[in-house]
Amino acid sequence: MMDHQFGKVFFVGAGPGDPGLITVKGLELIKRGDVIVYDRLVNTELLQYAKKEAKRIYCGKSPNAPSVSQEEINEVIVREAQRGKTVIRLKGGDPAVFGRVGEEAEYCRNHQIVFEIVPGVTAGTAATAYAGIPLTHRELGSSFAVVAGQKRRDGKGKEINWKGLATAVDTLVFYMGVKNLPYIQEQLLLHGRAADTPVALIRWGTCENQETIVGSLSDIVERVKEAAFQSPAIIVVGDVVKLRKKLAWFEEENHRQTLLKEAIII
Numbered sequence: 001m002m003d004h005q006f007g008k009v010f011f012v013g014a015g016p017g018d019p020g021l022i023t024v025k026g027l028e029l030i031k032r033g034d035v036i037v038y039d040r041l042v043n044t045e046l047l048q049y050a051k052k053e054a055k056r057i058y059c060g061k062s063p064n065a066p067s068v069s070q071e072e073i074n075e076v077i078v079r080e081a082q083r084g085k086t087v088i089r090l091k092g093g094d095p096a097v098f099g100r101v102g103e104e105a106e107y108c109r110n111h112q113i114v115f116e117i118v119p120g121v122t123a124g125t126a127a128t129a130y131a132g133i134p135l136t137h138r139e140l141g142s143s144f145a146v147v148a149g150q151k152r153r154d155g156k157g158k159e160i161n162w163k164g165l166a167t168a169v170d171t172l173v174f175y176m177g178v179k180n181l182p183y184i185q186e187q188l189l190l191h192g193r194a195a196d197t198p199v200a201l202i203r204w205g206t207c208e209n210q211e212t213i214v215g216s217l218s219d220i221v222e223r224v225k226e227a228a229f230q231s232p233a234i235i236v237v238g239d240v241v242k243l244r245k246k247l248a249w250f251e252e253e254n255h256r257q258t259l260l261k262e263a264i265i266i
């Protein structure tokens with residue numbers, strides 16, 4: 001088969017939840033795609049913009065249920081492109097932030113499939129912004145890091161440099177870390193982060209059901225347990241969390257809307 005008969009693959013960031021947070025370029029591509037291969041954390045409202053005849057393929061990996069393997073996903077993408085289709089590989093947040101775009105793009109390259117990567121708004125910046133926690137602030141934080149918070153089940157992957165991380169970066173944002181929160185807390189304390197450092201967990205950030213829980217490095221594990229707080233959530237560690245007291249605009253607005261609706265019903 002000749003190259004030019006192949007379709008192209010676009011890795012597109014769908015944003016963190018609020019469908020309005022996809023890029024203009026990303027949305028245009030959804031409208032053009034012949035095949036949309038989408039993940040679990042993609043807001044499915046975005047799929048309504050796809051062509052009626054576009055093939056929609058769900059490739060979600062659920063933490064608790066049997067799911068599609070990475071190899072199968074790679075194969076689906078390449079197979080569709082080899083058939084000449086324009087493939088939109090839609091990923092939650094930004095495809096290059098814990099989105100495995102590296103592996104999928106490499107697989108495309110190995111099969112002579114051309115691709116583009118369209119970045120998206122990642123959960124770490126978006127959920128925090130909606131929770132009233134700017135990641136940087138002139139007095140409270142001049143650096144931030146995004147960190148994979150889960151422990152890999154296969155024991156592979158790079159172990160986090162906790163010693164460096166605990167004190168060198170002002171604001172830490174952990175993805176996929178809710179289950180592993182006790183270990184994260186332990187490691188940060190062990191390596192010198194102050195016990196009174198504020199911590200927030202934001203669940204379903206930028207969605208209508210966004211929920212936030214705040215504590216300190218010493219008591220956050222207890223609080224999360226009491227509230228039975230679950231993923232998908234990000235964990236933010238650092239003094240910028242203090243800003244939320246004044247800046248929690250989104251949840252306040254949701255609350256106001258709820259009260260308004262109730263008043264109308266009464």
Ligand code: SAH
Pocket residue numbers: 016017041091092093094095096097098099121122123124127174175176177202203204205206207231232233234
């Ligand atoms: N590529 C995605 C991250 C995928 S890893 C991005 O850039 O956002 C999946 C993890 O992202 C979840 O375990 C959770 O920690 C985080 N996450 C994704 N969407 C989220 C949301 N709406 N609110 C809070 N955390 C979210």
